[in-house]
Every structure is written in structure tokens, then in C-alpha cells.
Amino acid sequence: MWRSRLRCGPFYDYGSVFEGCMTTQARHPHLLKLTDPPIMLGHRCTRCRRVAFPPDPYGCEKCGSQHADLEEFVLEAKGTVRAVATVHRHHHASPPTPFTVAVIDLVGGPVIKAIVAGGEVRVGVAVEGVLVEDVEDPEGTVMVDLQFQVVT
Amino acid sequence: MTGSNVLADRPVYVVGIGLHPYQRRSDTTYVALGVTAVRSALRDADIAWPDVEAAYTGTALLGMGSSRVMLSRLGATGIPMTQVENASASGSSAVAQACLEVAAGRSDVVLALGVDKPRGGLGAAPGHAGIDNLEGGAVVPFTHFALLASEYMHLHGVTADQVARVALKNHRNGASNQYAQRQKVRTLEEILTEPISGAMTRLQCCPVGEGAAAVVIASEEGIRRHDLDRSRAIRVVASVTRTEGLYDEGVGIDAALTAQTGAAAFNEAGIEPSDIDVLEVHDAFAIEELLYAEALGLCAPGEAAALVESGEFDIGGRCALSPSGGLLAMGHPIGPTGTGQIAEVVRQLRDEAGSRQQPNARTGLAHMVGIGAVCVVHVLRKD
Numbered sequence: 001m002w003r004s005r006l007r008c009g010p011f012y013d014y015g016s017v018f019e020g021c022m023t024t025q026a027r028h029p030h031l032l033k034l035t036d037p038p039i040m041l042g043h044r045c046t047r048c049r050r051v052a053f054p055p056d057p058y059g060c061e062k063c064g065s066q067h068a069d070l071e072e073f074v075l076e077a078k079g080t081v082r083a084v085a086t087v088h089r090h091h092h093a094s095p096p097t098p099f100t101v102a103v104i105d106l107v108g109g110p111v112i113k114a115i116v117a118g119g120e121v122r123v124g125v126a127v128e129g130v131l132v133e134d135v136e137d138p139e140g141t142v143m144v145d146l147q148f149q150v151v152t
Numbered sequence: 153m154t155g156s157n158v159l160a161d162r163p164v165y166v167v168g169i170g171l172h173p174y175q176r177r178s179d180t181t182y183v184a185l186g187v188t189a190v191r192s193a194l195r196d197a198d199i200a201w202p203d204v205e206a207a208y209t210g211t212a213l214l215g216m217g218s219s220r221v222m223l224s225r226l227g228a229t230g231i232p233m234t235q236v237e238n239a240s241a242s243g244s245s246a247v248a249q250a251c252l253e254v255a256a257g258r259s260d261v262v263l264a265l266g267v268d269k270p271r272g273g274l275g276a277a278p279g280h281a282g283i284d285n286l287e288g289g290a291v292v293p294f295t296h297f298a299l300l301a302s303e304y305m306h307l308h309g310v311t312a313d314q315v316a317r318v319a320l321k322n323h324r325n326g327a328s329n330q331y332a333q334r335q336k337v338r339t340l341e342e343i344l345t346e347p348i349s350g351a352m353t354r355l356q357c358c359p360v361g362e363g364a365a366a367v368v369i370a371s372e373e374g375i376r377r378h379d380l381d382r383s384r385a386i387r388v389v390a391s392v393t394r395t396e397g398l399y400d401e402g403v404g405i406d407a408a409l410t411a412q413t414g415a416a417a418f419n420e421a422g423i424e425p426s427d428i429d430v431l432e433v434h435d436a437f438a439i440e441e442l443l444y445a446e447a448l449g450l451c452a453p454g455e456a457a458a459l460v461e462s463g464e465f466d467i468g469g470r471c472a473l474s475p476s477g478g479l480l481a482m483g484h485p486i487g488p489t490g491t492g493q494i495a496e497v498v499r500q501l502r503d504e505a506g507s508r509q510q511p512n513a514r515t516g517l518a519h520m521v522g523i524g525a526v527c528v529v530h531v532l533r534k535d
Binding site: 028031040056058061082084085086087090091094095099101102103105109110111112113114123124146 | 282285286287288290292298299302349350351401402
């Protein structure tokens with residue numbers, strides 16, 4: 001069930017949608033728009049112009065401006081791999097091992113960590129965001145998450 | 153930075169050290185762990201418990217109010233006692249507070265104790281700050297450092313075998329440390345088995361067990377008044393704490409924070425990195441030792457792996473790095489770790505480290521980082 005690739009259309013939107021009897025939710029609704037291609041939501045400080053991801057609900061770490069001074073800032077889910085590690089043992093049941101995580105320099109500036117979808121990824125390669133679905137519970141709630149895959 | 157160098161104005165010394173061995177989680181109570189370390193430190197200092205004027209306990213996992221539960225068993229003298237929590241650096245911060253209290257002239261003899269007994273998860277505060285992130289729970293500490301290892305190896309052309317040699321050295325050092333949780337010499341082949349995350353294997357990750365470490369801090373007046381052995385007193389010449397600043401995107405925070413804290417400590421001590429004969433760093437994962445050796449200025453960026461391989465950081469090399477076995481072999485019971493580093497550096501500077509002795513060690517350093525992120529560096533010197 002993990003890693004079944006989601007071909008999403010424009011009917012997916014921020015938050016959750018209903019598809020038949022199953023509920024589909026974004027695992028990180030405040031960080032993503034489930035569009036095609038998916039979009040990441042960071043913040044930009046209107047005072048010092050610093051762009052950050054994830055968006056901060058409290059204030060700007062650079063200039064100390066309060067949350068009201070931070071505006072939503074759309075980031076392309078595209079970047080270059082700075083570091084990569086395949087995890088063989090993990091503290092939690094999810095994600096199941098082995099899985100791979102990467103540090104990614106986003107084209108928009110911020111450096112993030114994310115799970116890698118699909119095959120081999122190396123330092124220096126270009127990657128892009130992809131929505132991946134995972135059935136979360138016995139009721140069939142489908143969680144949709146942003147992972148990154150090598151640009152083909 | 154503002155503020156005077158209180159350690160220069162009023163000299164502060166470590167006059168006693170004591171440990172309870174670090175070990176796997178057991179039925180031993182935290183009270184037994186703590187009392188054992190403190191009695192040992194008092195014996196080492198040759199000072200009586202009623203002469204101790206205040207106590208700081210570094211602990212992150214015991215819960216509220218642990219100090220008096222332990223220390224009243226030595227006699228309920230009614231002295232001020234305070235728990236200090238600074239994640240992995242809790243024990244370092246307990247030492248920092250004890251030094252500050254003595255340097256400020258409030259007390260002449262103060263105890264710093266580190267004790268912990270993990271009871272499950274570590275319960276770190278950043279995880280419930282209400283700030284969602286994309287990687288969620290997928291990146292735990294060993295994966296955070298596996299990613300730093302990936303970047304380091306790619307940037308400097310270093311191999312996984314070279315990184316593993318940090319663990320080879322530290323397991324060898326730990327094998328002759330009676331207080332270490334891991335006391336076994338390992339082969340490189342053994343170290344490279346059992347992958348955990350990226351290049352980090354099980355033996356390149358520290359064990360989190362239980363234990364306790366204690367140091368007695370005193371002023372010149374305290375040494376004189378209680379007729380303590382001046383020849384075994386080791387002076388604390390720098391005690392610096394910094395927290396993470398805002399670095400450029402992609403800069404490794406652990407090393408950047410270490411570089412800033414180390415530079416401030418060298419400045420406070422009035423020394424250069426090349427003056428360091430022996431040091432203990434936060435080698436919770438093997439890659440960290442390389443990052444911090446470079447961040448502290450022991451060598452240039454990218455050089456540390458080759459220096460480990462050539463034996464420059466061995467006991468007997470130009471500078472002994474993690475002679476106790478470090479967190480990798482001595483262990484990382486959280487609260488005790490930073491206090492235990494001070495005990496090891498003092499043992500080395502006293503020339504009492506036996507088979508682990510770095511020859512002619514006069515200046516030593518102890519470094520811890522903690523989740524949050526915080527960094528604490530102490531510099532000690534044999535006068």
C-alpha cells in the first residue's frame with residue numbers, strides 16, 4: 001500500500017477530499033497544496049524578506065517579527081539532492097524500513113529533508129515532488145504525502 | 153559578547169571526580185547511581201559532604217525534584233539544590249552553573265552531578281512545538297547524522313570505512329575504561345556490520361543507558377579552608393554556552409554552533425586550538441567526531457578523517473580525541489555524559505588515566521551539543 005503513486009488531478013485541494021467512501025487527507029495540510037504538480041507552502045517575512053520552510057506559526061527567526069508579519073509563500077517542489085541516507089532501522093512503525101531520506105536544496109532557497117520515492121538517488125541529482133498515498137487506518141483513510149523522486 | 157570573564161577574576165578548580173559506571177538499563181535506582189558517583193567524588197576530593205555548599209544536578213529524564221531524593225542520603229544538610237536540563241548537555245550545564253556559582257563568590261565548594269535513567273522515549277520538546285515539517289518522524293537523530301555523513305563524504309571524498317575508524321578508535325579507548333558501557337575492542341569489519349542509517353552502523357551509534365558522574369568544584373579559598381590537595385586540582389579556564397543562531401541555508405547547525413562556542417571558549421581561556429592535548433567531544437554518532445574536530449579548529453575542513461586514520465587523534469598521538477571511549481563506547485546516558493567528560497579530562501590532566509593516559513597532557517577540552525540546539529564547551533588546565 002505504501003508508495004502506490006497517486007495520479008492526482010485538480011480536484012485535490014488543500015486539506016481533505018472525499019473520494020467514494022474513503023477519506024483522503026494530506027499528512028501535512030499546512031505545508032502543501034495537493035495540486036499537480038504539488039506545491040509547497042512556506043512563509044516570507046514582510047519585514048526582513050526571509051523565506052522559510054516549514055512556515056512558522058509564531059514568528060520570524062531572523063528579525064523577530066510576529067506571525068502576523070509572515071505571509072504565505074509558494075515554493076516549487078523542485079531541487080537538488082545535498083545528502084542522502086537509506087534508513088534500515090527506525091524508532092517508529094512508519095515509514096516501514098528500508099526507506100530513503102534526502103536533504104534537498106529547493107530551487108526557492110530553503111533546504112529541506114524529505115522521503116525519497118522510487119529508485120536510486122545520489123548527491124547532486126535533480127529531484128521533484130510527487131504525491132504518494134498510504135492507507136493509514138482500518139477505516140481506509142488515505143494519507144497523501146509529498147515525497148521527492150529523481151527527475152527523469 | 154558582553155560580561156567579564158569571571159573564571160579569570162576568581163579561579164575555579166575541579167577538586168574531586170566520581171562516577172557510577174555507565175551501563176545498560178537495569179534495576180539499579182537513580183538514587184543508587186547518583187549516590188555512588190557523589191560518594192566517589194567526595195572521597196576523591198577528600199572532602200566531607202557537610203562542606204559542600206550547593207548542588208546542581210544535570211538530568212533530562214528523571215522527572216521533577218530528583219536532587220534531594222539522592223543527596224539527602226548523604227545527610228540532609230539543607231543546601232540549595234537545583235536540577236539543570238539542557239538535553240544531552242545537561243551534565244555540562246550543571247558543571248557550568250557550579251563554576252559560575254563558585255566564580256561569583258557565592259559558594260566555595262559546589263557539587264555538579266549528572267544522572268539519568270531513561271524510561272522509554274527521550275520526550276524532546278522540539279517534537280511538540282506545534283511546528284509541522286515534511287519529514288515528520290522519518291528523520292530521528294541517527295538519520296540526521298547519517299545525512300551529515302553523506303554530505304561530508306561527498307564533499308571531501310571520504311569513505312564510509314574512514315568514518316568508521318572513529319568508532320574503531322573510540323571502542324579501543326573504551327575497552328580500557330572501567331566506567332564505559334562498551335568495553336570491547338572491535339575490528340573495522342565488526343563496526344561496518346549492522347547498518348542503521350546511511351553510513352552509520354550500530355557500533356557507530358552511541359548506546360543510551362544509565363549511570364552517574366559527579367565533580368566537586370572549589371575556589372582557592374575552598375581548597376585552603378578544607379586543606380584539599382592542590383596538586384590534583386585542575387583549573388577550569390573557560391565555560392561557554394551558546395545556542396543555535398540562524399545560519400545560511402544548508403549550513404550544518406551542529407558544526408556551526410560548535411565552531412562559535414569553541415571560538416568563544418578558546419578566547420575566554422586565552423589559548424589556541426593547537427594548545428589542546430586531550431578532548432572529549434559529543435561523538436554520539438561517528439561522523440560527529442570528524443565534524444567537531446574540524447569545527448573546533450584542530451584541523452582544516454575535510455582533514456579529520458585522514459588524521460583519525462593515521463593515528464594523530466589516538467592516545468599518544470598529537471592530541472587524544474575521546475580517550476574515555478567517548479559517547480560511542482563510554483556511552484551516553486544523557487544527564488551524566490557532560491559531567492563524565494569533565495571527570496575524564498581531569499583524570500587525564502592529573503596524569504591518573506592509567507593505560508589511557510595521554511602523555512604530558514596539560515590542557516583539555518570538553519564539548520557537548522544538545523537538542524534544541526545548545527552547545528557547551530569547557531576548557532581545563534593543569535596549573
